[in-house]
Amino acid sequence: MKDILLDFIAKYITLTEEEKDAILPMDIFHTVTKGTILLREGQYSKESYFVLKGCIRTYYLLDGEEKTTAFYTEMEALTPNCVVNQTPSEYFISCIEDTVLTISNADKEAEMNSKFPKFEIMCRKMSEELLAKQRFDFDEFKTSSPEQRYRNLLQNRPDLIQRVPQQQLASYLGIKPQSLSRLRARMYEKKS
Amino acid sequence: MKDILLDFIAKYITLTEEEKDAILPMDIFHTVTKGTILLREGQYSKESYFVLKGCIRTYYLLDGEEKTTAFYTEMEALTPNCVVNQTPSEYFISCIEDTVLTISNADKEAEMNSKFPKFEIMCRKMSEELLAKQRFDFDEFKTSSPEQRYRNLLQNRPDLIQRVPQQQLASYLGIKPQSLSRLRARMYEKKS
DNA sequence: TATATTTCTTAACTTAAGTTAAGAAATACG
DNA sequence: CGTATTTCTTAACTTAAGTTAAGAAATATA
Numbered sequence: 001m002k003d004i005l006l007d008f009i010a011k012y013i014t015l016t017e018e019e020k021d022a023i024l025p026m027d028i029f030h031t032v033t034k035g036t037i038l039l040r041e042g043q044y045s046k047e048s049y050f051v052l053k054g055c056i057r058t059y060y061l062l063d064g065e066e067k068t069t070a071f072y073t074e075m076e077a078l079t080p081n082c083v084v085n086q087t088p089s090e091y092f093i094s095c096i097e098d099t100v101l102t103i104s105n106a107d108k109e110a111e112m113n114s115k116f117p118k119f120e121i122m123c124r125k126m127s128e129e130l131l132a133k134q135r136f137d138f139d140e141f142k143t144s145s146p147e148q149r150y151r152n153l154l155q156n157r158p159d160l161i162q163r164v165p166q167q168q169l170a171s172y173l174g175i176k177p178q179s180l181s182r183l184r185a186r187m188y189e190k191k192s
Numbered sequence: 193m194k195d196i197l198l199d200f201i202a203k204y205i206t207l208t209e210e211e212k213d214a215i216l217p218m219d220i221f222h223t224v225t226k227g228t229i230l231l232r233e234g235q236y237s238k239e240s241y242f243v244l245k246g247c248i249r250t251y252y253l254l255d256g257e258e259k260t261t262a263f264y265t266e267m268e269a270l271t272p273n274c275v276v277n278q279t280p281s282e283y284f285i286s287c288i289e290d291t292v293l294t295i296s297n298a299d300k301e302a303e304m305n306s307k308f309p310k311f312e313i314m315c316r317k318m319s320e321e322l323l324a325k326q327r328f329d330f331d332e333f334k335t336s337s338p339e340q341r342y343r344n345l346l347q348n349r350p351d352l353i354q355r356v357p358q359q360q361l362a363s364y365l366g367i368k369p370q371s372l373s374r375l376r377a378r379m380y381e382k383k384s
Numbered sequence: 385t386a387t388a389t390t391t392c393t394t395a396a397c398t399t400a401a402g403t404t405a406a407g408a409a410a411t412a413c414g
Numbered sequence: 415c416g417t418a419t420t421t422c423t424t425a426a427c428t429t430a431a432g433t434t435a436a437g438a439a440a441t442a443t444a
Binding site for chain 1: 250252254259261262271273276277282283312315316319320321322323324326327328329330331333334335363364366
């Protein structure tokens with residue numbers, strides 16, 4: 001399991017055995033069961049997450065309705081807005097599946113940075129890449145119809161369609177669950 | 193004009209007079225006229241922009257149609273995806289108004305970092321904040337209707353509605369120009 | 385200033401998403 | 415295993431966005 005984290009880090013920087021040994025005992029590994037809520041609206045959390053196995057989602061509660069806006073699966077990191085802005089969280093984070101993840105915070109990051117300065121360089125790179133990806137995804141969303149978005153998802157993250165409930169997928173695609181059902185029916189009858 | 197840059201930096205870090213003096217002669221200030229294209233699809237650029245005065249936009253050319261996805265005005269920074277990913281640009285960047293901006297690149301950033309290490313800390317902070325904002329905007333977009341998005345824009349960036357052509361605003365809102373016209377007509381007849 | 389060009393608005397029609405509701409399918413759980 | 419609960423699908427109807435086209439308004443330019 002811990003190899004996933006090291007593999008991920010290896011994409012950005014090269015670690016010595018010493019450094020690897022420094023990371024693992026940091027007590028950042030956690031196993032959480034399906035349905036666990038990691039963060040609630042209104043909380044002032046300082047925790048960042050990195051998914052090693054499983055799937056978590058962020059969702060807003062608007063007019064009593066859950067609006068899912070993002071999913072994080074293996075090798076994906078999430079620092080909630082509330083951590084960055086030091087404001088109460090506007091959304092919830094919950095586990096869609098039994099999930100193994102690392103939970104970190106500013107103190108632990110500082111510890112990492114002092115143990116090996118490369119770490120900061122890695123974070124910078126990750127942050128930049130994430131920003132670029134985020135912007136690309138947003139652009140793609142803006143310039144696509146719901147059907148195109150669904151086709152994109154099929155193309156790029158087919159696993160999500162299997163592992164995530166449709167109602168959550170729907171709001172992720174910016175539509176209602178009924179519309180997603182209909183859209184899919186439309187697509188599959190076109191094909192035949 | 194250069195004060196705008198210093199004011200912006202002051203939001204993140206405190207500069208000594210020496211440091212201020214180090215920044216200004218770096219030859220990063222440029223004035224570009226309305227209509228200038230700073231970056232074209234396909235180019236491998238390494239330049240980052242920071243708008244001091246004026247407005248620039250990013251747009252994709254899809255099926256011969258311009259799809260505007262973002263605007264950058266005073267005090268906003270843009271590092272194009274192609275710079276981060278080292279890939280050809282997927283979009284264009286052009287000036288909507290006569291614009292004053294700084295144009296920077298990795299070399300100049302390195303120069304800055306060596307001149308005062310605080311600079312790197314600032315970039316990290318900015319990057320994190322930007323990521324949080326970007327995610328928030330995306331979430332808001334996903335969970336809103338075109339009309340809500342327009343109302344949001346009226347609320348949060350009313351200047352854009354004045355300074356940006358409607359067809360560009362429309363794709364920024366994820367709809368067609370005709371739909372924006374109609375949407376506005378609908379809104380204003382409701383009010384009366 | 386007059387004319388050309390671009391941008392914006394309006395309208396009629398088409399397509400697809402939102403809404404409400406009911407039943408089917410899948411899942412949870414006693 | 416069977417029942418309860420949740421999730422998904424389907425359908426009919428409403429609302430709004432996409433499309434096509436034409437004319438008005440604004441802007442650029444000769």
